Amino acid sequence: MASGRRDIRRENQVMRVFLLFLALFFLGHSVFAGKDLPLPRFVSLRSGEVNLRVGPGSEYPIEWILKYEKMPVEIIREFGVWRKIRDFEGIEGWVHQSMLSGARTVMVLEDLVILRKKPENEASGLAKVPAGVVGKLLECKDEWCRLQAEGYKGWLPRTKIWGVYPAEFRK
Incomplete structure (x- = not known):
């Protein structure tokens, strides 16, 4: 009988620890999701x-x-x-x-923009991307941003996309 009580106590302790962990996880998630982040x-x-x-x-x-x-x-x-x-x-x-x-994603603003291998106007093209395509933002350097879109990873000029600020991610 004493062994059964110990098992129940142990289960209760495990359950309390689990519930505490769960509460801290959700509290932490809600506290940090969107709190003190810059606008816009x-x-x-x-x-x-x-x-x-x-x-x-x-x-x-x-x-x-x-x-x-x-x-x-x-x-x-x-x-x-x-x-x-x-x-x-x-x-x-x-x-x-x-x-x-x-x-972070970006949207292509102009029709048939050339996605380039390197962040240079003279770099070879990988694909022509139509307006409205949404791509995953990977990085930006100076006037260029690298994204993944339409099965390709390449560079587009900042002026041809929407979803990144002019001074953001400058290197």
Whole structure:
């Protein structure tokens, strides 16, 4: 009988430690997700369908539905768990923070831009990228940014993409 009580106590201790760990994980995640980060900043859409509301709350009407997963957006304001964002066309609205990802992406603005092997105008081309393509931002050097898009990794001029600030990632 004493052995059974010890097993129950041990299970209770293990459960308490697990619950404490779980609580600290979620508390830490909510505290650091978006806290004290600079405004404005670029993030990306987490989902292929994101409701853009006229105010910071689910009681506000939906004005737009963004249907482009991983599209870069700019956070321009914060209110609790709500983020006011702007897309590449200047459309603004409020979304819940859970609909956004910290993954950095960029959108190609001009049609058939040449993705180059090196950050130079004379470098050989890898592919012609159409306007609207979203790529993963890898790095930027001076006037060029390296991205992964359409199955290629290459360089595009900053002026041809949206989702990175002019002075960001300068080397």
